Amino acid sequence: xxxxxxxxxxxxxxxxxxxxxxxxxxxxxxxxxxxxxxxxxxxxxxxxxxxxxxxxxxxxxxxxxxxxxxxxxxxxxxxxxxxxxxxxxxxxxxxxxxxxxxxxxxxxxxxxxxxxxxxxxxxxxxxxxxxxxxxxxxxxxxxxxxxxxxxxxxxxxxxxxxxxxxxxxxxxxxxxxxxxxxxxxxxxxxxxxxxxxxxxxxxxxxxxxxxxxxxxxxxxxxxxxxxxxxxxxxxxxxxxxxxxxxxxxxxxxxxxxxxxxxxxxxxxxxxxxxxxxxxxxxxxxxxxxxxxxxxxxxxxxxxxxxxxxxxxxxxxxxxxxxxxxxxxxxxxxxxxxxxxxxxxxxxxxxxxxxxxxxxxxxxx
Numbered sequence: 250x251x252x253x254x255x256x257x258x259x260x261x262x263x264x265x266x267x268x269x270x271x272x273x274x275x276x277x278x279x280x281x282x283x284x285x286x287x288x289x290x291x292x293x294x295x296x297x298x299x300x301x302x303x304x305x306x307x308x309x310x311x312x313x314x315x316x317x318x319x320x321x322x323x324x325x326x327x328x329x330x331x332x333x334x335x336x337x338x339x340x341x342x343x344x345x346x347x348x349x350x351x352x353x354x355x356x357x358x359x360x361x362x363x364x365x366x367x368x369x370x371x372x373x374x375x376x377x378x379x380x381x382x383x384x385x386x387x388x389x390x391x392x393x394x395x396x397x398x399x400x401x402x403x404x405x406x407x408x409x410x411x412x413x414x415x416x417x418x419x420x421x422x423x424x425x426x427x428x429x430x431x432x433x434x435x436x437x438x439x440x441x442x443x444x445x446x447x448x449x450x451x452x453x454x455x456x457x458x459x460x461x462x463x464x465x466x467x468x469x470x471x472x473x474x475x476x477x478x479x480x481x482x483x484x485x486x487x488x489x490x491x492x493x494x495x496x497x498x499x500x501x502x503x504x505x506x507x508x509x510x511x512x513x514x515x516x517x518x519x520x521x522x523x524x525x526x527x528x529x530x531x532x533x534x535x536x537x538x539x540x541x542x543x544x545x546x547x548x549x550x551x552x553x554x555x556x557x558x559x560x561x562x563x564x565x566x567x568x569x570x571x572x573x574x575x576x577x578x579x580x581x582x583x584x585x586x587x588x589x590x591x592x593x594x595x596x597x598x599x600x601x602x603x604x605x606x607x608x609x610x611x612x613x
Contacts, residue, residue: 250360254391256337258361258374258400258407265371266364267339269391272408273358278464328393336390339409341400344383350399354412361400361407371407378402439497446504 252268282291295304311328312320339361363371378385378401385400389409396411 252362254359256339256389257367258371258387259338259340260370260374260385261341263370263374265367265374267367267371267407268362268364269359269409270362271357272360276458276461278461278468333390333393333395339387339389339398339400341385341387343386344378344381345386347382347384347401350384353418354397354415356396356411356413359409359411361409374400375402375405375407378407433494436494436497439494439501443497443500443504446501 250270252270254269256267256269258265258267283289284291295306295309296302297304311323313323314320361371374385387398387400387409389396389398389411391411397414398409398411400407400409402408
């Protein structure tokens, strides 16, 4: 890495000479705008909108446009007179608990390396920060712009995180915040259970930029002249999630069973429904359960006798049903009668379908 800034950390009366290095980088596939016919690069030139002539870079200045469309031109001498005391220093102004900092303020990260003369003072500040569990609030000027920043410890190195100023964070003014939206207690309990079942230690190495990898593969294929085969899109949940409660049940069942979000068993649905039912109704259901199963035995046998009609309806898409959708009593009775049916007809089930600028005036 190459340092992009040199200065000193001002820690009370202690001065620590340091260098800054960009701690992060954006990895992306870079493209150029080219002429489709011959691949020639498209170049952009600077033209004056008033004189309609090309302007060399040394004649380009900073301009501030007024509401009436006029432009005030600022020269390099004007900019040099502005006060910027933290040009070559990271001035620590206070210390604060890390949890009091909202991550929305984070902007850019830089590694801080000590010069040889300041290594001991650097380690002192690092160890003191680590032991206290606090972060240092600082001010620093990078690229002619003063920023609020913090100093924290990561892997034995001080990291400078530049922050956005508070007035740079937009207020979330959305209409739904004024609506009285009710969250049902049972939905909240299921959502909490889902969060708990999906809670694991975060390992960033488990995640990859799949789009960038696929784009790189596409570029490589074009270079090598191969045929490009697009991978099939991953299928989403296939279960019935028509309501919020159904979606939560499906997610909970998949998380507990280690399966996909679309594989939800009927038993899990019945357990959740039973938990939400009043106690009196649950008792009544249990009392009448055996009778219902027994009463349906005859009907199940009658259905088993009509094997040919059952096969015809099962072959039609509209009549397809999964085994897990049948009531428990019918499934038990059907199992007994299925033993009497010919072996070739057992287990026959159908699967589910899946403005113009004006002439500028010089600033006084």
